[in-house]
Amino acid sequence: MIRGLSFLVISLLTMTLNGCGGGNAMYRESPQHTGVSSESGPTRLDKLLWKYSTPDKTYSSPIVADSTVYIGSKDGHVYALDLDKGFVKWSFKTESNVEAAVAVVGDTLYIASWDGNLYAVDTDSHEERWKFRTDGPIYSAPTVEDGIVYFGSKDKHLYAVDAVNGAEKWRFNAKATIYTSPAVYRDKVYFGTLDGFVRAVNLGSGQEQWKYAMRAPVYSSPSIYDGHLFIGSDNKYIHSINLDTGQLKWRKKTAGKVFSSPAVYDGVVYFGSGDGYVYAYDAKQSGRIWELQTDGAVFSSPVIASGMVYITSTDGNLYAIDADKGKIRWKYQVDSKMYSSPIVADGKVIFNAVNGEVFAIR
Numbered sequence: 001m002i003r004g005l006s007f008l009v010i011s012l013l014t015m016t017l018n019g020c021g022g023g024n025a026m027y028r029e030s031p032q033h034t035g036v037s038s039e040s041g042p043t044r045l046d047k048l049l050w051k052y053s054t055p056d057k058t059y060s061s062p063i064v065a066d067s068t069v070y071i072g073s074k075d076g077h078v079y080a081l082d083l084d085k086g087f088v089k090w091s092f093k094t095e096s097n098v099e100a101a102v103a104v105v106g107d108t109l110y111i112a113s114w115d116g117n118l119y120a121v122d123t124d125s126h127e128e129r130w131k132f133r134t135d136g137p138i139y140s141a142p143t144v145e146d147g148i149v150y151f152g153s154k155d156k157h158l159y160a161v162d163a164v165n166g167a168e169k170w171r172f173n174a175k176a177t178i179y180t181s182p183a184v185y186r187d188k189v190y191f192g193t194l195d196g197f198v199r200a201v202n203l204g205s206g207q208e209q210w211k212y213a214m215r216a217p218v219y220s221s222p223s224i225y226d227g228h229l230f231i232g233s234d235n236k237y238i239h240s241i242n243l244d245t246g247q248l249k250w251r252k253k254t255a256g257k258v259f260s261s262p263a264v265y266d267g268v269v270y271f272g273s274g275d276g277y278v279y280a281y282d283a284k285q286s287g288r289i290w291e292l293q294t295d296g297a298v299f300s301s302p303v304i305a306s307g308m309v310y311i312t313s314t315d316g317n318l319y320a321i322d323a324d325k326g327k328i329r330w331k332y333q334v335d336s337k338m339y340s341s342p343i344v345a346d347g348k349v350i351f352n353a354v355n356g357e358v359f360a361i362r
Helices: 002-018
Strands: 048-053 063-065 068-072 077-082 088-093 103-105 108-112 117-122 128-133 143-145 148-152 157-162 168-173 183-185 188-192 197-202 208-213 223-225 228-232 237-242 248-253 263-265 268-272 277-282 288-293 303-305 308-312 317-322 328-333 343-345 348-352 357-361
Touching: 063 103, 063 343, 068 357, 103 143, 143 183, 157 188, 183 223, 223 263, 228 268, 237 268, 263 303, 268 308, 277 308, 303 343, 308 348, 317 348
Parallel strands: none
Antiparallel strands: 048 357, 063 068, 068 077, 077 088, 103 108, 108 117, 117 128, 143 148, 148 157, 157 168, 183 188, 188 197, 197 208, 223 228, 228 237, 237 248, 263 268, 268 277, 277 288, 303 308, 308 317, 317 328, 343 348, 348 357
């Protein structure tokens, strides 16, 4: 009951704050990537509000800012859709696939593209403000904190770039491809690499503070909560790592690869696995609280809102799961696999399928 009440309080407070201006949004809801929504989501399924079909496949997770849904497509565009009606307001074209979620801060949209560029686009004029070139495709969703954009590239570097003018602050050679979206907390940025490490880098100097050997490729993005970093790995484990020392606190093995980026709220870690299950673990003691089986691998990352866990599965379903009990409250099926993560906005759940369809339901 206390946990449910705290969900409600958080939702009411953040809704009030967002109503005062806002316009900031990024992958996993915040620079700490907790996956906890700032808005209330539907606790029971009412109806499909709208559906929009992009011209090509979509692997990018949607982001919502200022009543606009932003979604990247394999055709190289980012589409800006009306949150209420689902029509295209405008679009911006890059030269290759946009698979990473975008970020919005104020009136600037940040886009990472497989063409190797990070773009800054004016959301009012829809014109490019600047672009920053790397030497490889960018799979990493940008994270923006204190006027700096952090992201990784296939060129094996993590970048810190000025959010206003695109000037490079520093770059860190991780010596391996970076798929994960970096998480930022206090004086460090945290990320995983495909050579099997999780690394912490100082925000000011760009110097490595510690690294932890996962011994398997890392596609999962880190989530930060209560002094620890939670992250999945290709060897089927979910890990809890101390933020200051880089030492392992605990790890638990599933029966499938963990591409899902964890969501953490009220002492519980939620994530999906390639074994088809959604899991909830105690963040401190590592005990399993519940597990729920879907009919396909779960590569999606969960979002938490209104005491619910929203997550998609490759079985074609969006699941709304009771966060405390692990019971399905409702689900919605589409005609395609889903890999991306849903988002909650204005009482709606926005999500997309591989076939390019974007949905809004409540």
